[in-house]
Amino acid sequence: MNKYKNLLSWVVIMVFMMTIMLPVTPAYAAFSVSDLLGQATAANDSSVATGMSTGKGMLDILLGLLLGKFFGNAFNGSTTMVTKDNSASGLINSSPKEFVGFYAEWWGADTSSYNSMVKNTDVIKTIAPFWATMQADGTVIDRGGNDHAAVVKTAQQKDMTVLLLVNNAKQDNTTAPVHTVLANPALRTKAIDNFEAYIKKYNLDGINVDFEMVPAEDRDNLTAFMRELSARLKPQGLIVTIDVFPKQNENNDVAAAYDYAELANYADKIMIMAYDNHGMWSGPGPIADIGWVENNLKYALKFIPKNKLYLGIAAYGYDWSAQGTQSLEYKAIMDLSQRYGQAVQWDDAAKSPYFSYTAADGIAHTVWFESSESIKHKLALITKYDIAGAAMWKLGEEDPGVWPILRDKFHK
Incomplete structure (x- = not known):
């Protein structure tokens, strides 16, 4: 024994x-x-x-x-454990995600963005109010709308960051106003002076630059502008972000001005506007075909660090007919579907909803839009590629059913 x-x-x-x-x-x-x-x-x-x-x-x-x-x-308790994501991709998801809500007021009494913001303060970490437009002489025009100071105060009390969204005046002659500013160092400085003054006037946390249809020849000028803007604002603790057009190569003229790699050196956040795959310039089709979105995202990740990259998602749709193309919010789209008794169809390849109807005047219409279901598939890409988050255009236009999905992924 x-x-x-x-x-x-x-x-x-x-x-x-x-x-x-x-x-x-x-x-x-x-x-x-x-x-x-x-x-x-x-x-x-x-x-x-x-x-x-x-x-x-x-x-x-x-x-x-x-x-x-x-x-x-x-x-246990001293180290953050890396957990395996349950998505179909099976990739590791180890970083917190941020939800940014673009905010716009189309007329003085338009409170749709505000109402959406205050209902979802537990999800929205940042808002970017569309309040300013840069002119060809470097001045900044206030777009009006509701009481800016009250919006900022409400947002910041709810632990939201507020970024001034400033766009560029549209071309009305042979020279694009944005080219006039970007190509002139003195005008760039003047514009930056005006941005800084606006930010300080309303106690904002930073800026969201939304320069669109920038001529390809201004690629280096846009980079120089963002470098100078960053040098001015970042030492003051302000956030510098930019919205960029999506692309899958450098031959895309409308997106050529965005030097992804260089912009990433100066911007804290880069929002890739992965929507309007079809729009007012095209025939009917998905607003953001899932395959197109993913290919744009993969290309951007070759140049932009994933912790700076945000996927832009749409909350609206388009109605195409022989009379033209009209942008519509989700509620108006559902009203059309019910009024004409047309059930919403689903394009599984594009992961997008659509339907067609004939109006009372006999004109045929086709509607493609974004819903909670289509947005859910795009949010899966954020997990799959472990990027920083999502930015939705715009608050107040969305399918209300999207908020439980957003809340699950972005709850603060």
Whole structure:
């Protein structure tokens, strides 16, 4: 009997010695039975070539579980554990995500963005109110709307960052106003002076530059502008962001002015406007075909760090007919569907909803739009590629059903 006890004691001692001699597993590793079994399987597969016994794989599992339990408890609470995402991609999602709401008031009494903002303060981390337009002489025109100071105060009390969204005046002759400013160092400085004054007037947290249809020849000028803007605002603790057109190569004329890699050196956040795949300049089609969105995102990630990249998503739709193309918010689209008794269809390839109807005047219409279901598929890309977050144009136009989905992913 004593002989067996001695033998058992030696076995316990040997197992203990083997345990302490094993390499210590890093504290940040994710311990799970499936992870360990996966590692053991890989080891067993390679053992065919190396002559290692499968018994070592089983011992590794037992010792791994023991060490995992021990070190997991030891470091619990002091180290953030990397968790495996449950999305279909199966990729690791380790960074917090931010939801940005673009904010606009189309007339003085338009409170749709404000109402959406105050209802969802637990989701929205940043708003970018569309309050200013840069002119060809570097001045900044206030677009009007509701009481700016009251909006800023409400947002900041709810722990939201407020960025001034400033766009460029549209071309009304042979020379684009944005080219006039960007190509002239003195006018760039004047515009930056005016942006800074506006930000300080309303106690804003930074700026969102939304320069669109910038001539390709101004690629370096736009970069210089963002470098100078950053040098002015960032030392004051202000946030500098920019919206960019999507692209999948550098041959896209309307997006050529955005030097993704260079802009990433100066912008804290870059919102890729991955919508308007079809719009007022085209025939009917998806606002943001999921394949098109993903390809644009993958291209952007070649140049922009993922922790600075935000996926722009739409909340609206378009109605195409022989009379022209009209942009509509979700509620108006649903009203059309019900009025003409047309059920919403689903394009599974594009992951987009649509329907057609014939108006009372006999004119045929086709409507494509964004819904909670279509947006859900785009949000999955944020998880798949582990980018910084999403930016939605605009608050107040969305399908109300999208908020539970956003709340699940972006809850502050």
